[in-house]
Structures are given as structure tokens and as C-alpha cells.
Amino acid sequence: MRVAIAGAGAVGRSIAQELLENGHEVLLIDKNPRSIKVExxxxxxxxxxxxCEIASLDDAGLERCHVVVAASGDDKVNLVVSLLAKTExxxxxxxxxxxxxxxxxxxxESWGVDVAVSTPRLLSALVEEAVSVGDLVRLMTFRQGEANLVELTLPEDAPLAGQLVGSVTWPRDTALVAILREGRVLVPSPDDTLEAGDELMFVASQDVEDELGDLLSAH
Structure with a gap:
């Protein structure tokens, strides 16, 4: 997969390093010569x-990219890059x-953004996730599909503890995508049993979050 990253600051470089280690092709773009740290x-x-200029994005061959990451420290720049990447x-x-x-x-989506990552909101969500058991915590929003990545740690007295994944009637527009258990990441199958203490990761539409929280909670 080819990925272009607009903004070669500490955030952009860190993203690039992770993607390269996962076998992807990465192009870093920045107009500030001091940010060009090839080493x-x-x-x-x-x-x-x-x-933010069409000529620059032409040189970058943006039409060949599968993903564009607008990672600069300027929100105006990130919006313009997103819009050009999607529409042009x-x-x-x-x-x-x-x-x-x-x-x-x-x-x-009006500005071409499929996934928006807010560092303050993400840090807040991770704090909630670390201290919350039995409460649904929103970790990320996927704007285009109006869906969220949400997490809940199954409490000891949860009614679903001990039930098979396949036996649960989940709310519409909801997918259980991962179970975190004792340091392992499990891809759930219908025959897996839910256990107290499991961290359950869902992708769910916003309008069913309350229903999902009620289903999973002990109350």
C-alpha cells in the first residue's frame, strides 16, 4: 500500500516509521526544509x-496513493490537503x-475526511478506557460512515459473561471486531465465550451505542 503523509514533523515521521515497518510504501511531504530529515x-x-498546492501533489503522484494522511500541525492545512486528496x-x-x-x-466528508483523529479526544478516551469497567467508551469516530470504534470492559456481573459470541443478538449496525484478553488479541468467532474482564472492541453506529451499552452493562 502506498501512503502519502503531509507534514513531516515528529507526528508524521512516527507514522511513517510504523507504516514502513509494516511493509508499506511511504512518501513524506513538507514545505519546511528543516522538517526534511531524511536520516x-x-x-x-x-x-x-x-x-496545499496542486502542482506539488502532482509531483507527489497522489493519484497512485491508497491513503493520504494529513498530519501537519495546522488544521487549515490538513483540511485543504484532505479536500484535494479526495476531490482532485x-x-x-x-x-x-x-x-x-x-x-x-x-x-x-464535506472536506474529504474519512477518519479524523483528535489527539485531545483520543487521550481523554484512553484515560476513560483505563479506569472504566462496564461503561462504553468511544475511542474513535469514522466520519464517512457515521460509525464509532467503542470499547467496554465486561464487568464481573455482566449478564453476557459466559455466553457464546454467536448466541448474542447484537444491535443493528454493530460488529464485535476484537476481544482483548490477558494480553492477547482475539478475533472473535461465534463459538468463543465472553468472559468477565474481556475488553470488547466494537465498530457501531452512533445511534445504537446506548442500546449496546445497556446490553453489555451489568445494570
Missing amino acids: AVPRAEWLLADA YGVPRVVARINHPKNEWLFN
């Missing part, structure tokens, strides 16, 4: 250019970084 991520391609180059997947929570409402 930091030597296996990536580098382009000194303004990612038809990039299938656009992921954008939100730097300021007040701008979160802008990062949606």
Missing part, C-alpha cells in the same frame, strides 16, 4: 513541497489530524 526515516520517499485525486482513504478540538466539527 530520521531513510526508507521513506521525501518531497520538499507545499502539500480520488484517494480512497483520507485520514486527518485534528490539532484543536474547536475545529473538530469541520473534519468530515
